[in-house]
Amino acid sequence: MTQLRELRPATIEGAADAARVLAEVLAPTVAQGAILRRPRMVALAERLRLDARAVALLRRLRARRGPAPVRLPLPGLPMAVLLDPLDVARLLAGEPGPFEPAAGLKRAALDHFQPHGVLVSRGRVRARRRAFTETALQTPNPVHAIAPELTARAEETARTLLRRAGETGELDWDTFAEQWWRLVRTVALGTAARDDTALTDELARLRTRANWAFAAPRDEAGHRRLAAGIQRYLDAAEPGTLAAAIAAAAPDSDIEPADQVAHWLFAFDAAGITAFRTLALLAANPAQDEWARQELPGAGPSPFERLRACVLDTVRLWPTTPMILRQSTAPSTWHGRKFAAGTTFLVFAPLxxxxPDSLGDTADRFTPELWLDGRADEHPALVPFSAGPGVCPGRNVVLLTTSTLLAALLREQRFGIAAGAVPAAPVPAGIDHFRIRLSLLR
Incomplete structure (x- = not known):
């Protein structure tokens, strides 16, 4: 009885902590849309500062409980939230085993529109699909072979955006997103796909279902339509596109290239959000804006190192993938506590x-320089594109596309903040990009 009395308060305290993490970290993040953003919930999260509250809660738990992961008692889905930056590095380095990227919850979501994608694959087929993806996306190269065509298309997109914005004097998200998707479809699939909004609308519809993961049945017919629509452009691969890079990689039937492209298009949505947010941060931070503009003179493909750093710091401040999941394939021990095989470990990137415990004043400031001066390398838990063997293979393609478009826009225009909560400092933990409007400055 004495032993039970000694254990009971700790058990109650642990259960209360887990309940708070579920209510203040997981629930708001899932509600905003893990696969496709829900505008109303994003607006509510910004208004109630839910992202800041989630970070504050986890920091309090770490200070009081120590660095061990917080167990979440979800029925049939054992989960633990990491609190220690070094644990993040360990988790992401330990894949595809003993920490598997194809976590059950992730598979349940992504299966809706890419059931054969790399992220939901396992074993030998995952290794082959990953190798194909890295070949097609030229993962190690800062400047992909499609860069000349991409540059021309980005400059055309920038001209269209500035012309549309010039009609009202402002650039809003809807205008930006429309032209961003035209650019993405062209870069990925060719000029014939540029105006194929039905294709990306089908993807968005399936992603809406994917937000519900296990709770929504798969729309098999919808996935077949999406895959067939993508495959049509892959079969007629246009030079200077990612479709041509896929053809050059010569995929066999196990690769399922249409599903890989579905994931790339999904990722390009997050990239567009980040590009627009980066414009907003540059508008709110004149010193960083001038710093980035110093590398703009000249035309043609470029690594745009400073603009890439701006994009990276935007994703640091506002992660488009706030929850990184890995599922253990064997029992593991963290800070003296044992976790069973099958536990899903969650990295809440905003934490x-x-x-500030590790980043100091930089934590809530737009500081793109830290990605170029070595400071970011000192922090293993800064993972805007994940890390380790499962690092995003499209990282350089995303950075090339976003920085090239940003360069084309900034060469022609200066921007200010017309609407939206984008102060220079401290940068808010959450942002509703749907309502940001940028003014065109003379």
């Missing part, structure tokens, strides 16, 4: 990206 580590906004952590």
């Amino acid at each position: 580590f990206h906004r952590d």
Whole structure:
């Protein structure tokens, strides 16, 4: 009885902590849309500062409980939230085993529109699909072979955006997103796909279902339509596109290239959000704006190192993938506590990206320089594109596309903040990009 009395308060305290993490970290993040953003919930999260509250809660738990992961008692889905930056590095380095990227919850979501994608694959087929993806996306190269064509298309997109914005004097998200998707479809699939909004609308519809993961049945017919629509452009691969890079990689039937492209298009949505947010941060931070503009003179493909750093710091401040999941394939021990095989470990990126305990004053400031001066390398839990063997293979393609479009826009125009909560400092933990409007400055 004495032993039970000694254990009971700790058990109650642990259960209360887990309940708070579920209510203040997981629930708001899922509600905003893990696969496709829900505008109303994003607006509510910004208004109630839910992202900041989630980070504050996890920091309090770490200070009081120590660095061990917080167990979440979800029925049939054992889960633990990491609190220690070094644990993030360990988790992401330990894949595809003993920490598997194809976590059950992730598979349940992504299966809706890419059931054969790399992220939901396992074993030998995953290794082959990953190798194909890295070949097609030229993962190690800062400047992909499609860069000349991409540059021309980005410059055309920038001209269209500035012309549309000039009609009202402002650039809003809807205008930006429409032209961003035209650029993405062209870069990925060719000029014939540029105006194929039905294709990306089908993807968005399936992603809406994917937000519900296990709770929504798969729309098999919808996935077949999406895959067939993508495959049509892959079969007629246009030079200077990612479709041509896929053809050059010569995929066999196990690769399922249409599903890989579905994931790339999904990722390009997050990239567009980040590009627009980066414009907003540059508009709110004149010193960083001038710093980035110093590398703009000249035309043609470029690594645009400073603009890439701006994009990276935007994703640090506002992660488009706030929850990184890995599922253990064997029992593991963290800070003296044992976790069973099958536990899903969750990295809540905002905790580590906004952590003043390690980042100091930089935590809530737009500081793109830290990606070029070595400071970011000192923090293993800064993972805007994940890390380790499962690092995003499209990282350089995303950075090339976003920085090239940003360069084309900034060469022609200066921007200010017309609407939206984008102060220079401290940068808010959450942002509703749907309502940001940028003014065109003379």
